[in-house]
Structure formats: C-alpha cells, structure tokens
Amino acid sequence: MLTDLTTSRPGTPATGADTAPARTAHEDAPDTAELFARLAGLDDGPEREAVRSRIVAAWLPMAHRIAGRFRDRGESVEDLRQVAALGLVKAVDRFDPARGAFESYAVPTVTGEVKRHFRDRMWALRVPRRIQDLRNRVRVARRELAEHPGGNEPTVAAVAAHTGLTEEEVGAGTAALESFSTLSLDAELPLGDDSYSLAETLGGTDASFDVVVDREAAKQGLRRLSERERAILYMRFFEDMTQSRIADLLGISQMHVSRLISRSCARVRDEALGRRGAAGPA
Numbered sequence: 001m002l003t004d005l006t007t008s009r010p011g012t013p014a015t016g017a018d019t020a021p022a023r024t025a026h027e028d029a030p031d032t033a034e035l036f037a038r039l040a041g042l043d044d045g046p047e048r049e050a051v052r053s054r055i056v057a058a059w060l061p062m063a064h065r066i067a068g069r070f071r072d073r074g075e076s077v078e079d080l081r082q083v084a085a086l087g088l089v090k091a092v093d094r095f096d097p098a099r100g101a102f103e104s105y106a107v108p109t110v111t112g113e114v115k116r117h118f119r120d121r122m123w124a125l126r127v128p129r130r131i132q133d134l135r136n137r138v139r140v141a142r143r144e145l146a147e148h149p150g151g152n153e154p155t156v157a158a159v160a161a162h163t164g165l166t167e168e169e170v171g172a173g174t175a176a177l178e179s180f181s182t183l184s185l186d187a188e189l190p191l192g193d194d195s196y197s198l199a200e201t202l203g204g205t206d207a208s209f210d211v212v213v214d215r216e217a218a219k220q221g222l223r224r225l226s227e228r229e230r231a232i233l234y235m236r237f238f239e240d241m242t243q244s245r246i247a248d249l250l251g252i253s254q255m256h257v258s259r260l261i262s263r264s265c266a267r268v269r270d271e272a273l274g275r276r277g278a279a280g281p282a
Helices: 002-005 033-040 046-068 077-094 102-122 128-147 156-163 169-176 210-222 227-237 243-250 252-274
Strands: 188-191 196-199
Touching: 033 046, 046 077, 046 102, 077 102, 128 156, 128 169, 156 169, 210 252, 227 243, 227 252, 243 252
Parallel strands: none
Antiparallel strands: 188 196
C-alpha cells in the first residue's frame, strides 16, 4: 500500500491514468485526503513519517506562496519560506481530517506562523503586541487613504476616522512605524555633498550641570553670611582678587581676610551638607 502512495501523485486517484484530478481552491492545494486518512491510521514509525513527509512536500508550494506575501519587509524570501514550512509541519501534525478541508486549516496556521516571526524576531526593539497591532492598522490605513484619487498624505484625524482608533492610538502606531529596525550609530547619512554619522548628532555630558547643583546647594549658606563676608567671597572667587588686594580695599590685614574666607567657606559647606554651623545667622 505504501508503494502505491509513493509512486502515485498526491491528488490523483490510483485507479486510472485518464482520471482528471479534483479541482481545488488553488493550484498549489493538492487533494491529500487519502494521505491524511492513511496518516491517521498509522502509529509512530518509519511508515508514518514517510506519509507525513509526502503530505508536507505536496503542500509546500502553498506555504511558499504565503511566504511570498510578506516579501520586501526586511526579511529574505528564503528565511520566510523556512518559517512558512515550519508552520506547515505544525498544521499537518495538528490537523483533524474529520473537521474539514486541510487548506482551510493550513492557510491561517502558516500565515500566523509567519506573522509571529515578524512580531517576535524581526523587531529591533521589543514593542508590546498592542503597539504592533496599532502599527499594522495605521500602515494599512495610510496606504488605503493614499490610493484615493487626488489624496494627499493622510492626516492623523483622517487615519483615526478610517480605522476607528483614537488620535492618540494613531500617534502611537505612527511612531512604531519607525521602530521596526534600527541604524548603527556609525551609519553615514547624507548632508548635501557631505555626510555625517548618527553618533555625531548625539550630545555629550554637560559639566555645567554639576555647577548648577553646587550653586543651588550653596545659596542658603551664602544668604546667611554677612554683607562683608559675601563681598570678600565675591572678590576672591568671582573677581579673582588676591587676599592682599582685598585687605587693602577693606582696610584690614591679609591674615584677617584669610580667616574670614576660611570661616565663610566652612559655614557655606556645612549649610550645603545640612549641618548648621555653630554661629547663628548673620
């Protein structure tokens, strides 16, 4: 019996060479009902594997046709065919001949396998399933709206009305359109007759941020100093005067200026660190 199945073409009755094959929905959808019936009655073993392989081989063109629908989406056709073939094998293993035609079960199974491949393996960034669905709906809607005669680039409101989504959801789907793939920071982008890399557009760490934090922390301590102490610190650290020059301007000794600077800095430091100095507010 296995010899008859191997030598006869799937979908062609073995009773006579002049008998025409049954018509199917697609040219790549063979009639494998007899093979499935045979498969259902076999236990695990070489004979069952041979029949199973024949079914998969007969339906492989259908799987390739489905894979072809997803070409030009960032994945090679050969890889898509492998994914579709995996979905076909799953469909053959799970199919129950008592529930109808195999094609009705295989097509959505194979298509779902290819879509899962794009959803789980092809995104450069991990995007939630809901956002992926929004992206697909927005992409289809924009294409359909652009096909209208005289249609311009669809607006967010137009896409929302076409899909039944909110404008916020359309915005999320539109943003996800640019998240399917990423560019290397070393990728060169054209700029007139010149080019630049993405890395050149990134800013560096601004050291002034630390200065801002320090100034904010020192404000309260500076306010608690006397007017003369604040003036001495200003002349020393902002006008870069020497202690001798400050002493001459104020009519005091250079040693006194040094003590005032040290004491004032200590009080401001204590205030910034949350430790009040021993002296009360000026």
